[in-house]
């Protein structure tokens with residue numbers, strides 16, 4: 001095998017990240033595009049193809065230098081057949097044969113999986129979840145996803161659709177979610193909800209970065225928002241921790257940048273409300289690989305599939 005590089009792609013509701021990685025998962029070049037700017041699915045797929053082609057051209061790479069292309073997508077994915085079932089936060093994606101389309105256009109092997117599962121694999125192999133046996137890895141962003149490691153193996157479920165913690169209802173009644181459900185966790189702690197609540201409190205538009213910075217400056221309104229997010233997330237985790245008796249929970253994604261403020265509230269809630277045995281066992285960490293976890297997971301996916 002002579003290929004030396006992998007293309008990793010992380011498609012999120014806000015950003016589309018495309019990178020070239022080496023076989024040790026170092027990111028050599030990365031491009032970040034705005035997902036919302038593309039609107040239609042066809043335009044987004046074309047942007048992916050064009051970005052990859054220009055990467056190859058700029059770095060003078062040939063097809064034979066590339067082991068394959070790995071893609072993480074924010075929703076349920078048929079990883080075996082390479083079909084995207086549905087993306088709650090990216091309009092127009094329903095039953096898309098993405099593997100087939102990209103392999104046809106790029107003439108390279110393409111592998112798909114759910115983005116939270118890829119982040120989980122990355123944190124488990126190289127990050128904070130390493131060495132633990134039963135772990136939940138969460139990614140907080142526009143969407144709220146997770147991956148579950150049980151007995152040191154990723155738990156996929158019957159249709160590879162496990163881990164949709166963002167669509168676990170935390171109330172009997174409440175807001176209608178993009179997935180069609182009611183009172184889903186994501187509708188309470190997803191980026192859109194946080195930004196909406198922040199706008200109401202501050203009486204102006206405020207970014208998540210500013211909201212985090214303000215909390216670190218002890219701004220009461222900002223602290224209030226992050227603590228509320230922490231309590232809501234903690235409440236959902238109490239159920240998971242009681243159910244699965246995990247040894248670790250790893251929290252990543254953009255919102256995790258609120259850092260200790262958010263994390264402390266999550267820990268406090270889990271410690272106070274979970275059953276004693278489970279609460280004593282579980283450790284809660286911030287993810288190590290940060291925003292690149294999805295890209296690294298996508299590269300791991302390619303390498304592992306190719307070597308199987």
Ligand SMILES: [Zn+2]
Nearest residue numbers: 167177179184
């Ligand atoms: Zn939902």
